[in-house]
Amino acid sequence: MAEPAELPLRSSMTFAAGTRENILEIWHEDIQKHKVNLRLGAQVDGIKGERGDFQVTLSSEQTINAEFVVLAIGLQGNINKLGVLGEDLPNVQYQLDDPEEFKDETIVVVGGGDAGVENALALAQQNRVILINREEEFSRCKEGNFILLQAAIKAGRIEPRVNTRIDHIDTETENGFLLRVAAKTSEGVEIIACHRVIARLGASPPRKLLESFGVKFPNSDITSVPELSEQYESNVPGLYIIGTLGGCPLIKQALNHGYEVIEYILGNPVEPADEPLLKQKISIFDTSCSVREGLALIRRNAPILADLTALQLRELLLESNILTPKPDETIFKYDDYTSSFFSILEGELAVVVKAKDGSEIYFQIKAGNFFGEMGLISGRRRSATIKAITDCVLIETPRRSMLKLINSAESVRRKLDEVSMKRVVRNCLTNTLPESELNYLLQGATIRRYKAGDVLFHQGDKADGLYLIRRGSVIISHMTGGKEDVLSYVITGNYFGEMALISDKPRSKTARAASATDVVLLKAPVVIAALERNTDLRDLLAARYRENAHDKKMIEPQGKPGNLFTFLVQQGIGEATDVLLIDYSLCIRCNNCETACANTHGGISLFDRDAGPTHDHTHLPTSCRHCEHPYCMLDCPPNVIHRSVNGEVFIADGCIGCGNCKNNCPYDAIQMVAVNPKFKKPGLWQALLGGANHDDKKRIPDDDLPKKAIKCDLCKDNAMGPACVRSCPTGAALRISPEALSLTMRDSSAVLE
Amino acid sequence: MQRSTLLEYKNYRYFKIASLLMIAAVMAYLFDQPATGAYGGSWLGYLFGILSALIVIALILYGVRKRLTPMRTEQRNLLDASSPQQDIPDRRKREANWLRHHGATLHGWLSAHTYLGVALIVLATLHTGFEFGWNIHTLAYALMMVVIISGFYGIYAYLRFPRLMTANMRGSDTFDTLLLEIDDLDKQASVKSLQFSDDICAIVRKARQETLIGGNFFRQLTAYQRNCPTARAVQQLQVLGKSLEYDQLKSFDDLYSVMAHKESLVRRARLDVMYRARLGFWLYLHAPLSIAFLTALIVHIVAIFFYW
Incomplete structure (x- = not known):
């Protein structure tokens, strides 16, 4: 796991990247050295009271009185189990320490997520592995794991069972097997004799337990973590939560959080370990304000970041750069291949784009706005040049951090999509489109996402609207006599699907995603109405219509039959x-x-x-x-x-x-x-x-x-x-x-x- | 995807240049009537000689360029790629730029090499004034002609064999995958043959142990092994199959199809070796003889000036 290298470690517990065994051994020594008062084998059943007077009840009926409680229990104490008869039988396990421990066994692995797939792959080296997934596809695992899994299935090293759930598990004594798994597949019940079941079903916050302590959760999502103050204090005064349960899975940071909490309780509030780093960043635009004021200013001036938790915002800022461009300074140029994301804290900037006739058009964007999302989403070259008009303050967030944030913070994704849709319409159609027309066109518009190979529409379908590509690429083809002719290849920043709208006939072609593709779909009635009153837009689409009417095919080398472009797209060049x-x-x-x-x-x-x-x-x-x-x-x-x-x-x-x-x-x-x-x-x-x-x-x-x-x-x-x-x-x-x-x-x- | 061949490069740029050169040379030769008769020492003869020598240098430089990878920027270790990028122009613009400088691609070099080599036949022959004898000068000329003629074979090979090689590989195979597959079939055949009589086992074993792919120069070039044990095994199995009991036939057909499959793979692997050999062997003549020719040429030039 990645550890932020520049972050200092404050705890007196040692920590450096290494194998699990090494780290545990060192901690063991540290605990003895620091004479930590440990109670092993003590399970907490309940916590009552508040700051200064907590009663912690153990399962041994003992009660411990405490002034403060710090929870650092993580998620692994609450591993999701199979929930079926036989889930606790010996050889039914929910973790895998060393895949090489097992050899020549028949092992049933349950779970189509990364943990399950990784375990299955590792075990398949020297065992027969059956992988059970309750879904149709292995869509929850990382792309890399998915590819390895596909290869392993193809080579027969892993036997997959999809749309399958375990019904119950019995012991089995015949033929040297230990367990008998009854699995419900779509075709009935399959009995699998095996030596071992390894279920990797994830872990979740022990919500019931925490709620019984009085801790509140922000929403009903099973993975959500409790809301915490900047001192990691929960809504129960005196009850602190750190580590994974507090939303921070990295070891070094979690150790620092623990240190900070203890010092805070002892009355020596320390600034968080990242405080000096943040202070340094914030001082770039305001030397007088504190980190707290600086973060508040960012929330105020960059609405897209306003709903982040304090920890998320701190982390984002740590990974970002603060830029202070002077008037006329260029942030990035049209056609540059960069992909960072910019939030404007102060100042005004000009977006310079090219109109259809080649002349330059300027838009102004001000503090509170953001830019750079097009390059981030499309993974392609910048579609505009950005220049500062006044003195500005910008937060430049690297691609990786921003993508992580979009995937984890729904509010960021929503705000990003809202603004991005308008920009996509301008970029794909024409940059001269006035704001009113833009709002009109976007009525009922949706963002649709497709995987490589998905069909966006078929030849003969009723026209549902105009497609604008925000990310990825699409091949347009035409079926004649059972043979597919590829007509064109449309990439990010372009539109298609206008022919059926103009001619008011069914689709004459098929559109298929050549790589993972996002489109903005403008509703057909809205586009048709817009075409009736906006002559510029009508001319634009009509010109394309006439051009496409020529129906140019892709030429095959030496005039031979076969479909080179389809072949190349099948080989994945759509995303190249x-x-x-x-x-x-x-x-x-x-x-x-x-x-x-x-x-x-x-x-x-x-x-x-x-x-x-x-x-x-x-x-x-x-x-x-x-x-x-x-x-x-x-x-x-x-x-x-x-x-x-x-x-x-x-x-x-x-x-x-x-x-x-x-x-x-x-x-x-x-x-x-x-x-x-x-x-x-x-x-x-x-x-x-x-x-x-x-x-x-x-x-x-x-x-x-x-x-x-x-x-x-x-x-x-x-x-x-x-x-x-x-x-x-x-x-x-x-x-x-x-x-x-x-x-x-x-x-x-x-x-x- | 269709790209221009080495002959068509840049819309026959070097064909045009070489043709002009040859036509001009022939015209000049026909119109020039030196008092001494045509020979290498007339002013036109010297001109042809100098031009030919310059062309030879250009032709030899192709061999040098082919073996070097020139870098126009300062040579940096590209694996240490953390250095800032500002000074490197956009690749797409750069590409337009270096494609225009045809000298930067080896493709252009080879096209020029080919046509200038042909032009050299005319220029050098006219330079001789058709005076031949048993001397170092004619030796240089003869060596040159051998080098050029071997080059003609090279053009033929370069234009013909690549397509045949591609067709032979059928899309996704490579020579290595063919060998792996053959090895796999060999193992299968060995196991399958065990249930049959000793003579069948012996045939299969012989096919496994004595079938050769590649080998000496002649074998590589012809894709031929006299009495190829695999081909013979297939023939013999056909005969032996007739005398088997009915209940053995199914497993025998199994063995037969493995051997037949192997035979076709062996043939394809040999063809691949053959094409590669035919694409490459002439260079063993072309390159060393060009060095011999260069040596003879230097002697020729020194001799001319020495005996002026």
Whole structure:
């Protein structure tokens, strides 16, 4: 788990990242050293009273009187159980310490979340594993786990049972098995004989217990945590809650919270550990105000952050930068490939966008607003230039922190979507749309989310409205005589679905998501009414209508049948921004591309020319596609995977070799290798005499070197572009964005250079 | 996706340049009537000689460029990518820029290499003034012609074999996956053969142990193994199958289909080796002989100036 490295540890308990056993041992020693008054095996049944006079009742009927109570019980004391007959039988377990402990057993794993899937994957190494999920799909686990799981199921290493619940568990003595599981599937009851059941059903706050202490919860959501003051005090005076139960799962911070609470109770209030860091950030825009005043100011001036809890806001600010641009200073430029999010605390800024005729249009945005959400959501280049008009104060929140916040704070997501819908309409249709028209168009508009491959509408459907793409991409195709012709590929910042609206006929084409896609759907009657009165809008859509009436198809290479673009989309290029393709009718398999790559990247080729599928004569080698929303960035503990302003996704210094990015990449584009720091590009003579060919066997120069993640960086530091493409003697290799490829394929005369 | 071949590069840019060069050279040769008769020492002969030498240098430089990966910016360790990005221009703009500088792509180099090599035949031949003899000068000329002719084969190979290789791999296979699959089929066949007579077991074992993929130069180039044990095994199994009991037939068909499948995979693996060999072997002639030619050329030039 990631620990904020810069945060000092204040508790006198030692803590440093390490294995679980090590940490527990050190704590054990610390507890003895500090002579902590411990009562082991004491289960608390009830807490009564308030500050100064608490009675803590134990299950042994003993009562402890206390002035204050600090709860640090976490969630694991309340692990969700199966809730069926036999849930407490021996060999029915709810945790898994070491998957290697078990060998040659038949194990039933229950739970389609990350814990269940990870356990199943680990156990499948040396056991027969049956994975039970009560849902149809494994949609609750991380993308990376999902992909590994799919592979394991395909290879037969894990036997899945979906739409299945356990009915009861018996003991079994035949054939050396220990348990007999009765599982209700959609087709009836299946009896599974096994050695072990491991159920990973999550844990939740022991709500009943806490409520019996008088603690109140903010809402009825099972995962919600109690509301706390800034001193971590609950609504029961004198009862404090810290750690995971208080909403903070990180160990170091939880230790600090405990320290702070005790010092506060002792009457030596200390400022929180992050106080100096926050103070420093706040002093950038106001040297006189305290952290508390600063946070209040942020809540007041940035309504999108107003509803965050104190802890959430502090955490967000810790991860964010405060910017104070001067008038005329540019925050980011149109077409930059950045994705941080900005909240405006003070000042005014200009949003500079391009109108259809190429002229520039300015909008003003003021304090209380935010910007940068388009790049954040779409994972694509900035759609506008932002410049300061007056002296400003901005909070710049990095992509990762903002995405985490959007996923965990409903209020942030709601406010973001509200504003974002308007901006999407302007961006996709026309930036000259007046505010009144915008509000009119958005009546009844919804945001819809699709997975790759989902159909947005079918040929023959009744037209439901106009689709504006906020994230992802869509392929529009037409079925003729059972064969699908791809007509176009529409990306973020564009609209489609206007033809049926204008002609008032059913859909003549099918739209399918090429990658995870969000659209804003404007209701059909509203759009039609708007077209009747707004001539600009009518002209705009009519022009597109006429252009599309030509019904251009994508041209296949050499006029052969087959559907190259559909193939590429199936291979996932819908979410790519830059893919390596090789024309296998020209490739002489000399591997000069790999050699050139190795020579520019420490002696290791960052892609595999030979691996990967081929369609007709187009080969898609295993190499990085620089995804819109890079999977590799999802879970990088040291946070060293970045996207440069020009769009290249790269791994900076500081990789700790954990392999998360490699596991998360669905395209196998990341390698874990020991990089030889002494590698030198072969000199002229060595190259001429044949020493330049890189060799797989030479990949590990020294076993003592730590392994690190490496991936294609598109030769971003080289002014001449990717070495692989440049070094192809027959011009077979090409790096291209999917949208550029789709445009070229619609133009029969184009030859890709 | 269709990209231009090495001959079509940039709408036949180097074809045009080389053609102009050749036409101009032939015209000049026809119109020039030196008193001494046509030979390498006339002013036109010297001009041809100098031009040819310059072309040779360009052709040799292709070999150098192919083996080097030039970097125009300062060489940084790209794995240390934490440095600020401001000084690097946008890749898309950069790309337009370096594509325009055709010199930056090896594709352009090879296209030029090909056409200039052809032009060299005309220029160098005219430079000789058709004077040949048993001397170092004619040796240089002959070596040059061998190098160029081997290059013609290279063009043929580069344009023909890639498509055949792709078709042979059928979409997702690679040479390595073929070998793995063959190994797997071998194991299956061994197990399946155990229930049959010793001669069937022996045939299968022989096919497993003695089938060769690749091997010496001739085998690589022809994809041929005399009496290939796998092919023979398939033939022999066909015959032996006729004398089996009815209840053995099902498992025998099983074994037969494994061996037949293996035979087709072996054939494809050999074809892949063959295409790679045919794409590559001529370079063992082309590259060393070009060095020999270069040596002879230097001797030729030194000799000319020495005996001026």
